[in-house]
Amino acid sequence: MSQTIVAANVGKPPKRPFWTERRRTASTAYLYISPFFILFLIFGVYPIFFTFYLSFFKWNAISPMKYVGFQNFALIFEDPTFWVSLMNTILMGIMGTVPQLIVALLLAVALNSAIVRFKNFFRIVYFLPNITSIVAVTLVFSVIFSNQGMANMLLDWLGVTTDVAWNSGWWGVKIAIAVMIFWRWTGYNAIIYLAGLQSISPELYEAAKIDGANSRDALFKITIPLLKPFILFTILTSTIGSLQLFTEPFVFLGTSGTGATRPEGITMVIYLYREAFTNSYFGTAAATAVVLFLFTIIFSLINLMITNRLGSSGSSLGGAK
Amino acid sequence: MNTVAVGEKPGFLQKTILYLILWLGAIMSAFPFYWMFVVGTNDRSAVFHIPPKLVWGNLLLTNMEKVIERILFFRSMYNSFILASLETVFVLFFCALAGFAFAKYEFPLKRSLFILVLGTLFVPQQLSLLPNYIIMAKLHWIDDFKAIIVPGMVNAFGIFWMRQYIEAAVSNDLIEAGRIDGCSHFRIFWRIILPIITPALSTLGIFTFMYVWNDFMWPLVVLKSQEHFTLQMTLRQLLYNRDGVDYGMVMAATFTATLPLLLVFLLFNRWFISGLTSGAVKA
Numbered sequence: 001m002s003q004t005i006v007a008a009n010v011g012k013p014p015k016r017p018f019w020t021e022r023r024r025t026a027s028t029a030y031l032y033i034s035p036f037f038i039l040f041l042i043f044g045v046y047p048i049f050f051t052f053y054l055s056f057f058k059w060n061a062i063s064p065m066k067y068v069g070f071q072n073f074a075l076i077f078e079d080p081t082f083w084v085s086l087m088n089t090i091l092m093g094i095m096g097t098v099p100q101l102i103v104a105l106l107l108a109v110a111l112n113s114a115i116v117r118f119k120n121f122f123r124i125v126y127f128l129p130n131i132t133s134i135v136a137v138t139l140v141f142s143v144i145f146s147n148q149g150m151a152n153m154l155l156d157w158l159g160v161t162t163d164v165a166w167n168s169g170w171w172g173v174k175i176a177i178a179v180m181i182f183w184r185w186t187g188y189n190a191i192i193y194l195a196g197l198q199s200i201s202p203e204l205y206e207a208a209k210i211d212g213a214n215s216r217d218a219l220f221k222i223t224i225p226l227l228k229p230f231i232l233f234t235i236l237t238s239t240i241g242s243l244q245l246f247t248e249p250f251v252f253l254g255t256s257g258t259g260a261t262r263p264e265g266i267t268m269v270i271y272l273y274r275e276a277f278t279n280s281y282f283g284t285a286a287a288t289a290v291v292l293f294l295f296t297i298i299f300s301l302i303n304l305m306i307t308n309r310l311g312s313s314g315s316s317l318g319g320a321k
Numbered sequence: 322m323n324t325v326a327v328g329e330k331p332g333f334l335q336k337t338i339l340y341l342i343l344w345l346g347a348i349m350s351a352f353p354f355y356w357m358f359v360v361g362t363n364d365r366s367a368v369f370h371i372p373p374k375l376v377w378g379n380l381l382l383t384n385m386e387k388v389i390e391r392i393l394f395f396r397s398m399y400n401s402f403i404l405a406s407l408e409t410v411f412v413l414f415f416c417a418l419a420g421f422a423f424a425k426y427e428f429p430l431k432r433s434l435f436i437l438v439l440g441t442l443f444v445p446q447q448l449s450l451l452p453n454y455i456i457m458a459k460l461h462w463i464d465d466f467k468a469i470i471v472p473g474m475v476n477a478f479g480i481f482w483m484r485q486y487i488e489a490a491v492s493n494d495l496i497e498a499g500r501i502d503g504c505s506h507f508r509i510f511w512r513i514i515l516p517i518i519t520p521a522l523s524t525l526g527i528f529t530f531m532y533v534w535n536d537f538m539w540p541l542v543v544l545k546s547q548e549h550f551t552l553q554m555t556l557r558q559l560l561y562n563r564d565g566v567d568y569g570m571v572m573a574a575t576f577t578a579t580l581p582l583l584l585v586f587l588l589f590n591r592w593f594i595s596g597l598t599s600g601a602v603k604a
Contacts, residue, residue: 022427028506029426032418036438036475043456043472044441047449054451103346110342124590125347128354131586133535135553136575139560143360143568148369150356187350188597195598212464244447249536251557269447269538277542283387284530286451293448312327 054121054286061282072287076275082288084263085271092174092249092267093242096181101234104186108193109223123194126187138251142167145176145252154321173264180248185241189234196230197223232307239299243292244269268292354579356558361573368568384573388559393547397555400466402581404551405533408470412529413522416474420483421514425496435484441477450542457543464545473533479525482596487514517541524596527589533583554576 055072057065076082111122129137144150152163166172182206204222213221224231249265250273266274268288276285360368363378388394399436422428423435453472462468499509515522538560540551547555559571586593 024587025426025506026428027421029428029431030323032422032510033480035415036419036477036480037434039472040441043453044449047452047456048444050455051448051451061458093493106342108348110339113337116339116343122343122347123594124587125350127590127594128350128586131531131582131593132354132579133553133556133582135537135556136357136579137353139556139571139575142560143368143572144353146568148366150373151465153373175545183349183353188345190346191591191594205532221455229468240445244445245344251537251560272447272450273538273542276454282451284410289448290476296445315368 007015049154051286053279054185054282055290057283060280061284062280068268068283070282076284076287076291081263081266082271085268087275088174088247088249088269089243089269092181092245092265093239095174095178096185097235097238097242099178100182101189101231101238103182104189104234105193105231107186107190107225108197111190111194112197123191126190128187129184130188132184134180134184134247135251137184138248141176141180141183141254145172145179151176168262168264170264173249173253173262177245177248177252177265177319180252181242181245185238189238192230192234196227200226228307232304235303235307239303240296243296243299246270246273269294354583357572357579358382359373360568363439363569365567365569380569381573381576381602382569383454384567385435385577386534387567387570388577391570392555392558393543393550394552394555394577397552398578399549401534401552404466404469405530406471407466407531410527411470412473412476412479413526415513416479416483416485416525417518418510419475420481420485420487423480423484423511424487425491425493436478438477442481442554450539454542462600463543464549465543466549468543469533469540479529482525484523486518490521492519520592523589526587527593528596530585534582534599551596 014291054065055071056067058068059065098133107126111119112114116122147163147165147167149166151166155162155164164172164175200223203225205218208218208222245267246269249267250270253262253265269292272285272288272292275281275288354561356373359374359377361384362381363374364380367374367378385394419438423431425439457463457468460467462471495513496509499513504512535553536551537553540554544550544554556574559574
């Protein structure tokens with residue numbers, strides 16, 4: 001009897017309590033990270049699958065759901081307003097983003113120059129627009145872009161006599177909204193570029209200069225390639241941001257809170273919002289969300305490819321872009 | 322301004338262009354704030370004054386009285402304040418806990434779980450808008466602040482941010498010492514970790530507060546009654562008026578609504594900006 005016990009004890013390690021230090025530590029860690037995963041399952045994972053699921057059903061959020069296959073997608077693709085919203089989103093995105101990133105880079109390079117004083121002051125002022133709420137920004141700009149507002153005053157002063165209908169014209173609306181995006185994000189991106197510029201060692205420029213590089217070479221062979229991760233970051237965030245454009249056009253053109261927006265400024269997210277919360281077409285709204293998601297992925301990939309090429313040609317082909 | 326860097330290029334022309342660009346950028350950024358203030362302190366005709374009025378008046382209080390007549394301004398400001406504060410407290414607590422676990426604990430699947438956390442950063446919010454609305458309806462949380470607070474109590478960026486900071490700023494020896502002295506896991510977090518990571522908490526706190534304060538779409542979807550509206554929602558109502566918009570009133574309201582965040586920003590701008598750039602560096 002006693003012999004079997006000894007034999008058994010040789011086979012396995014000495015008896016230990018179940019709650020070893022390691023197990024205790026691991027379970028504590030799981031406990032600490034669990035709030036995120038619980039909330040993420042409920043409000044993140046489940047909703048994504050449900051949106052995809054919902055896009056195949058006809059539903060008004062009250063009566064039973066009815067399977068319709070790809071009909072919701074067919075419906076939105078046949079709806080001219082959907083295409084207008086897509087067109088608007090892309091146009092306003094490009095108009096707001098491209099000048100913004102160029103000017104941001106310009107500001108960052110200027111700010112990074114060795115002779116600039118009050119660097120901190122400029123940095124603070126440039127970031128100011130970003131903390132203001134989009135609703136407040138839109139209200140201020142809707143004053144500037146009202147019929148007799150400052151924008152038209154400026155045009156008069158410049159000798160352009162025809163007033164632009166900023167809140168109803170096809171291009172007027174887009175320009176006004178692009179200006180709002182530009183104002184809000186230029187300084188933000190300038191500060192990100194500045195951080196990137198400051199991470200480049202000045203010795204690199206010294207060495208290049210000794211090797212006979214001019215300032216153009218320095219820009220295309222050192223600055224832009226090394227700034228690439230930062231440029232990529234800003235392009236990706238601005239692209240994703242512009243695809244989700246909602247508040248500016250919604251507040252600028254919305255009427256009495258019904259969510260209806262003039263076709264000049266409707267975006268994909270406003271279209272989605274309107275399908276769901278004004279018309280109670282949850283199926284087509286879900287289909288719109290799916291399409292929006294696919295566009296986000298496609299545009300992000302295109303951006304990645306372009307930025308990759310930009311960086312590699314900058315370093316290997318000598319700035320031919 | 323007369324100090325020329327030793328030896329090299331800063332010619333007078335170059336320097337002038339440089340400062341011209343920088344000041345143009347600064348004026349562009351700051352002007353709308355000043356303009357808000359000017360129009361908000363003048364009567365309704367000031368907006369269309371030619372040439373543009375650039376001097377402030379003394380009608381801010383009169384304009385604010387009109388605002389209060391039209392919308393529940395201070396009530397909604399209070400709502401925004403409560404929502405943003407509560408949300409910030411939750412985010413700081415849960416993100417710090419999770420960040421601590423990811424930085425200093427060893428456990429199975431740690432790497433994969435952390436990558437999963439980061440992956441969620443790339444999912445657009447709109448994709449889950451409708452189901453989340455339906456969930457809120459099922460929970461009877463429509464028009465309830467819980468609908469805003471609960472889904473945002475912890476987020477991926479906050480966890481990532483906290484993990485990076487804790488990993489760099491907290492030494493393992495310190496935690497070890499705490500263990501030897503017999504501190505419980507939670508006590509170590511509460512008494513040792515939290516005090517060390519105050520700078521990271523400040524940055525995350527400011528950003529969370531700002532995000533909730535300025536959010537518009539989700540509150541618009543889930544809040545229904547006037548007395549639950551957030552500041553951004555009530556501000557919007559000022560723009561719709563049958564008898565022409567009183568811009569003096571509108572700007573007085575936006576100015577007053579922007580003031581709290583403006584003050585917070587000017588007090589903590591260092592943390593704001595460091596938080597902003599470190600997010601970019603790592604992404």
